[in-house]
Amino acid sequence: MIREAPVKAVVVGAGPVGAIHARALAAHDSVELVAVCGRTAAKTEALAARHGARPHLSIHGMLERELPDLVCVATGNRDHPGPVMAALEAGADVFVEKPMAWRLDEARAMVEAARSKGAALGVNFNHRFSxxxxxxxxxxxxxxxxxxxxxxxxxxxxxxxxxxxxxxxxxxxxxxxxxxxxxxxxxxxxxxxxxxxxxxxxxxxxxxxxxxxxxxxxxxxxxxxxxxxxxxxxxxxxxxxxxxxxxxxxxxxxxxxxEAGRGDYREWRPGIFDAQGRDFWRTIDRHLHAFIDALLEGRKPPVTAEDGLRAxxxxxxxxxxxxxxxxxxxxxx
Structure with a gap:
């Protein structure tokens, strides 16, 4: 499925990693960050206000009202399956933190749900993007x-x-x-x-x-x-x-x-003024932007649900x- 811009996006999870997801979504030219869903009202309202989005305390209520194209799940690791399955059932594509689930049966159910819905499900193995x-x-x-x-x-x-x-x-x-x-x-x-x-x-x-x-x-x-x-x-x-x-x-x-047969080697490090290259957390922004670009171009996610399951x-x-x-x-x- 090819998504058209602007992609309506929401974040589930108002903690530190959810804040990074929100930052990355807000910075993408083809995304409209419309809502943040969390468990704690004060934190959820603060993160939503930072990006001009609406706060929600219910995942199902948010999905029903906002009808998002993309749901980013950054809850506690054991809590991923509920929001992911609800988002897929609602017809959204999903970007979920690692591990995609705590148990194998949960992860396999998520992969099968994405396949049956024809939805993109990406897993945030962000180290790949340094x-x-x-x-x-x-x-x-x-x-x-x-x-x-x-x-x-x-x-x-x-x-x-x-x-x-x-x-x-x-x-x-x-x-x-x-x-x-x-x-x-x-x-x-x-x-x-x-x-x-x-x-x-x-x-x-x-x-x-x-x-x-x-x-x-x-x-x-x-x-x-x-x-x-x-x-x-x-x-x-x-x-x-x-x-x-x-x-x-x-x-x-x-x-x-x-290289074999050579006594020297090549080395690369980010430069002294390359602040983003030296920021570990920016690898999440880079991965999420690559995931969104894949949606817009009709390509498979750079890290697929199957990759998450295999790990x-x-x-x-x-x-x-x-x-x-x-x-x-x-x-x-």
């Missing part, structure tokens, strides 16, 4: 790597405040890691996971996951909430092939490109591998 990752992908797509050999990912940050699920570190955070590994290496054929609870709090805050890709390449992921986002190299992706290698550090910080399936394959003590193929129950 300049270092975009430059790395250009090099990889240009076959500079040769035949893929391996990928190594580390994503290790601070302990979250909400520790309400033994596997929340994997579900909350490492979807980004699985998405980036799939982006550069293709679908994951098999995972084998080892998890650790070093604090003895009933939450596995560190994980080491080995994997095999359908391409034949191998990979490893070290994911943790026992590190720190305040230090360098909290996130590093290295992808190597027979002809070259790329290393991306800290999403927005840098990309290094190594969640890989996450749950890692969980099952740990529980069963054996390698698991993603995509099962």
């Amino acid at each position: 300049d270092p990752y975009l430059r790395a992908l250009d090099y990889a797509d240009g076959e500079g790597l040769g035949t893929l050999a391996y990928a190594a990912m580390k994503f290790a940050g601070d302990l979250y405040k909400e520790l309400d699920d033994p596997y929340c570190q994997l579900i909350e955070t490492q979807g980004h890691s699985f998405d980036l590994l799939r982006l550069f290496c293709g679908d994951i054929a098999e995972v084998s996971a080892f998890l650790a609870d070093p604090r003895g709090i009933g939450v596995y805050t560190s994980a080491a996951i080995n994997m095999r890709f359908e391409s034949g390449a191998v990979g490893a992921l070290l994911g943790s909430w026992d590190g720190s986002y305040a230090t360098s190299s909290s996130q590093v992706l290295e992808v190597a092939g027979t002809e070259g290698r790329i290393v991306v550090e800290d999403v927005i910080d840098s990309v290094r490109i190594f 969640l399936e890989a996450t749950y394959a890692a969980i099952r591998s740990f529980e069963q003590g054996q390698p698991i193929t993603p995509g099962g129950a």
Whole structure:
């Protein structure tokens, strides 16, 4: 389906990430931000007023009154399915934060609902949209790597405040890691996971996951909430092939490109005056604008619902591998 400008858009969720969605929508020339829906009246009214939009406290009431073309869902991660399914049922396209759902059955229902409605459903894996990752992908797509050999990912940050699920570190955070590994290496054929609870709090805050890709390449992921986002190299992706290698550090910080047979490498970093390039949160604006442009041009979203589902399936394959003590193929129950 091709949307015509102006695209009537609404935001569900009046917290910090919802505010970024609202900012991005308001800045797009082909979008009219008409409403914000939240749980708290004061926060919802304040965010709506900032953009000249109408505040709502009921998702169903907002959908009935505003008849939006696009619904951006930035609620708490466990609360995504309700607004997403309601928006799809109302005929809207949807852009939802990651993880698209907490449970696999919820995510699969969302994918099927979007298919049955012919709607676009995008998932916000915004790391893809940093300049270092975009430059790395250009090099990889240009076959500079040769035949893929391996990928190594580390994503290790601070302990979250909400520790309400033994596997929340994997579900909350490492979807980004699985998405980036799939982006550069293709679908994951098999995972084998080892998890650790070093604090003895009933939450596995560190994980080491080995994997095999359908391409034949191998990979490893070290994911943790026992590190720190305040230090360098909290996130590093290295992808190597027979002809070259790329290393991306800290999403927005840098990309290094190594070519086989050369003793030097190329490095790119955002310039000193490139404020947006150094702003991690602007990757959300960039992704949302790309999603809107795809709607206007009748293209599939840059990150599809299927991409979101595959990342969640890989996450749950890692969980099952740990529980069963054996390698698991993603995509099962």
